[in-house]
Amino acid sequence: MxxxxxxxxxxxxxxxxxxxxxxxxxxxGPAYVRPSVTVPTHYKESTPPKGWLAAQPGDAADRGDWWKVFGDPKLDELEARVDVGNQTIQKSLANLRQARATIGVARSSYFxxxxxxxxxxxxxxxxxxxxxxxxxxxxxxxxxxxxxxxxxDLFDRIGHAVDAAKARAQASEADLASIRLSMHAELALDYVDLRQIDVEAALLKKLVDNYVQAKNLVQTQFDGGIASESELAQAETQLQVAKAQLIDLGEVRAQREHAMAVLMGVPPANFSLPPMDKALPLPTIPVGVPSTLLQRRPDIAAAERRVAAANADVGEATSAFFxxxxxxxxxxxxxxxxxxxxxxxxxxxxxxxxxxGTLFDGGRRHAQLSAAEATRDAAAADYRQTVLSAFQEVEDNLASLHVLADESATQQRAVDASSQAADLAMTRYQDGATDYLEVVTTQSVNLAQTRALVELSRRRFAADVGLIKALGGTW
Missing domain, CATH: 2.20.200.10 (Outer membrane efflux proteins (OEP))
Incomplete structure (x- = not known):
């Protein structure tokens, strides 16, 4: 009984x-609401330069290998090695696996x-x-x-923990996409720099050949008693300066090669790239509209998911009162x-x-709830700042492309004019109408202007890569 x-x-x-x-x-606990941000209807610097297209994003477009817009098979080959060998990406993959495992840890409390x-x-x-x-x-x-x-789970304490773990795993996935974008962009920048160095080296080699011919001409005139010893020294100086500049490019090129090797996860000693002096064509990049940037940028997605995770933490802290x-x-x-x-x-x-149930804890739960709410507010501020920075990066690169396009056109005219001046000076020298100092001066100006044009081309390619990265690598 x-x-x-x-x-x-x-x-x-x-x-x-x-x-x-x-x-x-x-x-x-509070229901999650994505933090509000002010999104402009168009980019301030969105007026495209000549030859550019401003297009709406296409959902059916390829959203993967963005570097193919440069149309360079060698770049495509090198970029394919980044995902496999880059150790920063491998670390991010491990962090993602850890974040996904944390979801299982949180879910186990249901059983x-x-x-x-x-x-x-x-x-x-x-x-x-x-x-x-x-x-x-x-x-x-x-x-x-x-x-x-x-x-x-009477008051959804475990549910909030699972939601937070899911949101953090999604943030880790977005972090992985952001790191991949950064690593591929770094390789593209190094590759573009290397190709521009090769173009500049080819230019200097041609100038060295021209300076050798000019020195031989001065030597002939000196032997005939027409040119002075000073003019022969000027020709020799000009030749050696051009050779020194050509040699100096080797240091920068080697550094670019080494950086590319590390990005692909191979020792620098095991990687080399033969010179390619053919210039890359500037790509055409559809910019889209600002509202789509929030969906394309992985760092924005990561920041938004961290706000969601912090909001779930607030819910978990609220459940402690029950x-x-x-x-x-x-x-x-x-x-x-x-x-x-x-x-x-x-x-x-x-x-x-x-x-x-806890009757008294000295205000511990209230303090934990306040801390969780403050963390959520900080995450929301980070999200808004990430969005603002994303808009700034797009605007900066658009402005750079516009300005550099105009500057390149002007610089090309300066190169043409300095080339004509150098040719006229050489003709005048051969006719005996001037001394060799005028030839040296005009040729030096022409060299400086031509190298400046090559540098502008490099900056335009860097702005192209920067814009692609700022747009999230897809459009």
Missing amino acids: HVRKQSMKLGYLFAAGLSIAAMSGCTP PQVTAGTDANVNHTSKDVVGHALAGRTVQDYSMGVTASWEP PDLVLSATGGLEASHFAQLATLPSRFWAIGPALI
Whole structure:
């Protein structure tokens, strides 16, 4: 009869526990709302230069190998090696796997926890213990049992933790996309720089050949008593300066090669790229509209997901103000003699729910909630700043492309004029109408202007890559 009453009491307790569990639809904490940002209707610098297209983004367009806009098979080959060998990308992949595993850790709290164990010990009680039935005796105790416990998610504490873990995993996935974009952009920049160095080296080699011919001409005139020793020295100086500038380019080219090797995950000693003096064509990049930037930029997506994770943390901190229900059961065998352990009288069991709530904690939960809310507000500010920075990067690169296009056209006219002046000076020198100083001066100006034009071309390619990166690598 006593056992029956105990069973009924346990049944009532479990019924009460299940009734409380049924109220788990109550979800404390704020609903997530994406932080608002001001998005312009168009880019300030969106007026495209001649030959550029401003297009709406196409959902069916290829969103992967953006570097193919440069139309260079060698660049395509090198970029394909970045995902495989780049160690920064490999680290980001490991961080993503870790973030996804954290989701499983959070989800495991939805399920009961079951543990099993065995125990064997010998206890001897002091004889001087008054009123102790086992005083002065040695007692053996053998036991084995299973314990199961489950905490129903009454107020969505676990749900908030899972939501936070999911959002952080999504942020890690966006981080991976952002790092991939950065690594591919760095390789493209180094490759473009290297190609421009080769173009500049080819220019200097041609000038060295021209300066050799000019020096030979001065030498002939000097031998004939027409040119002075000073003019011969000027011709020699001009030749050696051009050779020194050509040699100097080798240092920068080697550094670009080494940087590209590291980006691909190979030792610099195992990578080399033969000179290619053919200039790359400037690509055509559809810019799109500002509103689509929020969907294309992986760093914006990562920042937004971190706001969602921080908001879930606020919900979890809010759930701490509500009680927890714990359902537990224990059963097993226990005996003082090992031979009796497997007998029926040695069994034991316990079962029952527990409702636990914190009445006083010195303001700890309120402080944790305030901290979580502050973290969410900081994440929202980071998101808005990331959006603003993204718009700035697009505008900066658009402005650079516009200005550099106009500057290149003007610089080309300067190169043409200086080339004509250098040719006229050489003709005048051959006719005996001027000295060689005029030739040196005009040729030096022509060289400086031509190298400036090559540098402008490099900056335009850098702005192209910068714009692609600022647009999220896709359009």
